[in-house]
Amino acid sequence: MQSLSNISYSPLPFTLYNERRRFPSLKSPPGPSTHASSCLLRSTANSSFLPRFDPLSNWKEKMMRKKPRGFGTVCYSMPLTPRSLQWISTVSTAVLMLARGTAIQKSFLVPLFVLQAPLSIISWIKGEYGIWFAFLALLVRLFFYIPGELELPFIALLLVIVAPFQAMNLRGTQAGVILSLVIAGYLAFQHFSRTGSLKNAFDQGSIVATLAIICISIVPCLLLI
Known part of the structure; x- marks a missing residue:
């Protein structure tokens, strides 16, 4: 009995066991949850050192590139095509037919108009509408007086209609x-x-x-x- 009474139960092993359960050792292999939490902590710790993504950065760079530098003027020159030159000549000829501030012989403007008029105007005059317009102008000329400035466009209209094919080929x-x-x-x-x-x-x-x-x-x- 004395030997049994001298036996004492030490609570140390139980305490160490509980401490191990409460505070697992850092040397133990991490489980899946521990590995995910450590990755999250590392990413948050290093986020301050990584460059932040700005969705408007590309747009800002494009706008800065498109922004003109300095105060230089931008000039755009339109090329003068043969058709545009023909229109300039035709309008100038029509102005000269009606202008009064010149003493030129205006009858020379009629062949100049025929040679320099654009193809669209020549096609319209030779078409049905042009023939009807010339017919009505001729009827008005027979019964009413037409000023000299208005006679030249009418003569140019008739000249285009009755001009032979060989003469129109000069255009x-x-x-x-x-x-x-x-x-x-x-x-x-x-x-x-x-x-x-x-x-x-x-x-x-x-x-x-x-x-x-x-x-x-x-x-x-x-x-x-």
């Missing part, structure tokens, strides 16, 4: 352009010689006709280049 050729240049040069010589001086040619009464003369003279030169 768009080098020979037709040279003929237009000769007519325009002769009209320019008449205009500037009869106005007296270059200063009188740019007066208020004849500046429109002078600009039109310059246009019909420059267009054939550009077409020859």
Whole structure:
């Protein structure tokens, strides 16, 4: 009995066992949950050192590249095509037919119009609408008086309608352009010689006709280049 009474039960093993359960050792292999939590902690710890993604950064860079630097002017030059030059010559010829600030012989404007008019205008005049328009203008001319400025467009209309095929083939050729240049040069010589001086040619009464003369003279030169 004495040997049994001297036996004491030490609570140390039980305490160590409980402590191990409560505080597992760091040397133990981590489970799945422990590995995920450690990865999360590492990513949050290193997030301050990683560059942050800005969704508007690409848009800002594009806008900064498109922003013009300095105050330089941007010029855009439209190319002068043969069709646009023909329209310039046609409008200038029509202005000269109706203008009064010049003393040129305006009958030369009719063949110049036929040679330099765009193909769309020639096709319209030779079509059904052009023939009807010429017919009605002829009826009006028979019974009413038409001023001289309005007779020239009517004569140009009739000339295009009755012109033979061989004459219309001169349009768009080098020979037709040279003929237009000769007519325009002769009209320019008449205009500037009869106005007296270059200063009188740019007066208020004849500046429109002078600009039109310059246009019909420059267009054939550009077409020859």
